[in-house]
Amino acid sequence: xxxxxxxxxxxxxxxxxxxxxxxxxxxxxxxxxxxxxxxxxxxxxxxxxxxxxxxxxxxxxxxxxxxxxxxxxxxxxxxxxxxxxxxxxxxxxxxxxxxxxxxxxxxxxxxxxxxx
Numbered sequence: 459x460x461x462x463x464x465x466x467x468x469x470x471x472x473x474x475x476x477x478x479x480x481x482x483x484x485x486x487x488x489x490x491x492x493x494x495x496x497x498x499x500x501x502x503x504x505x506x507x508x509x510x511x512x513x514x515x516x517x518x519x520x521x522x523x524x525x526x527x528x529x530x531x532x533x534x535x536x537x538x539x540x541x542x543x544x545x546x547x548x549x550x551x552x553x554x555x556x557x558x559x560x561x562x563x564x565x566x567x568x569x570x571x572x573x574x
Contacts, residue, residue: 460524460552462534462543463495469538472498478512486512494542496524496532496551503541505549525551532556540564548572 464470465487467480472495476483486492490508492500499521502508507521524530532552534543543565546552557565 459531459533460496462532462539462546462552464536464538464542465492465495465500466538469536493545494539496521496546499524501545501549501551503545503548505545505547505551521551525549529554534561534565537561537564540568544568544572 463472465472467473467484473480473483476498478486486509487500490500491502492508493503494501497518497520498516499507499513500509501521507513513520530552531554532543532546533556534546535558537560540561543555543557543561547555547565547569
């Protein structure tokens with residue numbers, strides 16, 4: 459069970475609980491084109507790890523370990539998590555999803571556009 463995390467400095471708990479200064483974290487996210495985080499590992503719009511030097515500092519499961527789990531349930535509530543959820547699905551970081559309806563509608567809309 460993992461939270462699909464948005465990386466918005468105004469709303470994201472990722473900014474509240476990391477040990478990096480806010481400016482350094484913002485710079486890292488922008489320079490690596492990060493779209494979201496799972497277990498404090500940043501990933502890009504295709505769901506690939508994009509800041510390995512930061513991930514090396516994280517104590518816990520790696521994204522590869524999350525991805526290789528037979529059942530990884532992602533939780534995403536609120537429209538601020540749409541991009542992160544789309545990226546997590548594209549990267550097969552999660553294989554089940556608990557999501558609210560407005561967010562699900564936006565995620566589906568983006569995924570359908572990408573298939574065209």
